Amino acid sequence: MKNSLKQTDSEIWEAIKGEEKRERDGLELIPSENYTYPEVLEALGSVLTNKYAEGYPGKRYYGGQEFTDKVETLAIERAKELFGADHANVQALSGSPMNQAVYLAICQPGDTIMGMDLSHGGHLTHGAPVSHMGKLFNFVRYKTNPDAGGAIDFGEVRKLALKHRPKIILCGYTSYPRTYDYAQFRKIADEVGAIAMADVSHIGGLIAGKAMRNPFDDGFDVVTTTTHKTLRGPRGALILSRGKVSNPMKQVEFTKENLPTILDKSVFPGLQGGPHMNTIAGIAVALKKASTDDFRAYAKQVLVNAKAMAQVFADKGVDMVTGGTDNHMIVVNTINTYSMDGKEAETLLDKVGITVNRQVVPDDPNPPFRPSGIRLGTPAMTARGLGADDVRLVAGWIDDVLRAGTGADIEGVRGQVLELSRSYEAGLKSRG
Numbered sequence: 001m002k003n004s005l006k007q008t009d010s011e012i013w014e015a016i017k018g019e020e021k022r023e024r025d026g027l028e029l030i031p032s033e034n035y036t037y038p039e040v041l042e043a044l045g046s047v048l049t050n051k052y053a054e055g056y057p058g059k060r061y062y063g064g065q066e067f068t069d070k071v072e073t074l075a076i077e078r079a080k081e082l083f084g085a086d087h088a089n090v091q092a093l094s095g096s097p098m099n100q101a102v103y104l105a106i107c108q109p110g111d112t113i114m115g116m117d118l119s120h121g122g123h124l125t126h127g128a129p130v131s132h133m134g135k136l137f138n139f140v141r142y143k144t145n146p147d148a149g150g151a152i153d154f155g156e157v158r159k160l161a162l163k164h165r166p167k168i169i170l171c172g173y174t175s176y177p178r179t180y181d182y183a184q185f186r187k188i189a190d191e192v193g194a195i196a197m198a199d200v201s202h203i204g205g206l207i208a209g210k211a212m213r214n215p216f217d218d219g220f221d222v223v224t225t226t227t228h229k230t231l232r233g234p235r236g237a238l239i240l241s242r243g244k245v246s247n248p249m250k251q252v253e254f255t256k257e258n259l260p261t262i263l264d265k266s267v268f269p270g271l272q273g274g275p276h277m278n279t280i281a282g283i284a285v286a287l288k289k290a291s292t293d294d295f296r297a298y299a300k301q302v303l304v305n306a307k308a309m310a311q312v313f314a315d316k317g318v319d320m321v322t323g324g325t326d327n328h329m330i331v332v333n334t335i336n337t338y339s340m341d342g343k344e345a346e347t348l349l350d351k352v353g354i355t356v357n358r359q360v361v362p363d364d365p366n367p368p369f370r371p372s373g374i375r376l377g378t379p380a381m382t383a384r385g386l387g388a389d390d391v392r393l394v395a396g397w398i399d400d401v402l403r404a405g406t407g408a409d410i411e412g413v414r415g416q417v418l419e420l421s422r423s424y425e426a427g428l429k430s431r432g
């Protein structure tokens, strides 16, 4: 039983050690990534992975559920409490199956769903033509308006909704540096009798930490979120719903009261088999952490740090999508600013130990593999303990390196990155 991984499989062990070092030495700016807590890793590596627990607490298809029921019930209760939901499903294996489960619960193949266009910040699972869901359902995509500073044009959203009468109006983003007016989506959904759904995968932790607005406060029906981004949990997802709101649900055949059951059945047995109980334990641990004052301070600091970075970029004349940020991320148009596509920028920053990802910008003329920009964010750096002064330095280095291009002082900047990063090693440990 006690054979160590190092002895049994040194190749995998070495790869894991390499990743540990990479995560420690570099600065992680990919806005969808984070450092989870040691306690979550402990739960993930537990014997709960051995157990089949098809079904839900108290209603399983296998015996021996004394402890799995305890774990899943705690995860559900904590999720409901933290997000103010009436119901929570914690079994979706990740963000993509989470959204699939909701669509398949509410819609029939061919039904219409409205979501945000991919190049304007929506997620692949919001109906991108390359996704299976994009083929199965009729997705109508709304965009942002460059004439309104890159904000969502609600006049257009309403017009599209009245024309196409979607069953779900979906908001949520993967690359949009602003907040939403959820109430406007809710109003439009009411007008056409649609479900109002928010996929807050990127900002779930910021909502849990009370640093950003909760869509349930504007009467949303369904809220989905991944658990591994700003929530700092394991890779997983939450499907949250509210049972009793007053939308007449003209178009949809079920009532609000049975929405939770329909969502649960859609996840299992509709879409998945046995839940990953070790992950669900990790989610429960992360949710407990997310209800603390420490976490609320973290969520606030994520936003403070993003604003600090955006200010440095603004002062240096960097072209940012929407001109700045209200959340944890910044999208930089590197073609306009540095005459360099997102792939080149990503590669150059990799060399100095700063990890960002290439990103399409609204109506990007360039292909996704070589898009016009990069996306960066503060959740992971903030988890390590970096404050506003630190991230201002980092923003300065990013601008220096990209502006200098091939003439950049790679060694010099890499040394500074390493020094800053290592000075927060203790922070990484104590904060998880």
Ligand SMILES: *Cc1c(COP(=O)(O)O)cnc(C)c1O
Residues within 6 Å of the ligand: 032, 094, 095, 096, 097, 099, 122, 123, 125, 172, 173, 174, 199, 200, 201, 202, 226, 236
């Ligand atoms: C990350 C993300 C997802 C998908 O999550 P995966 O776990 O990568 O499948 C879905 N929606 C949004 C808005 C996201 O940001």
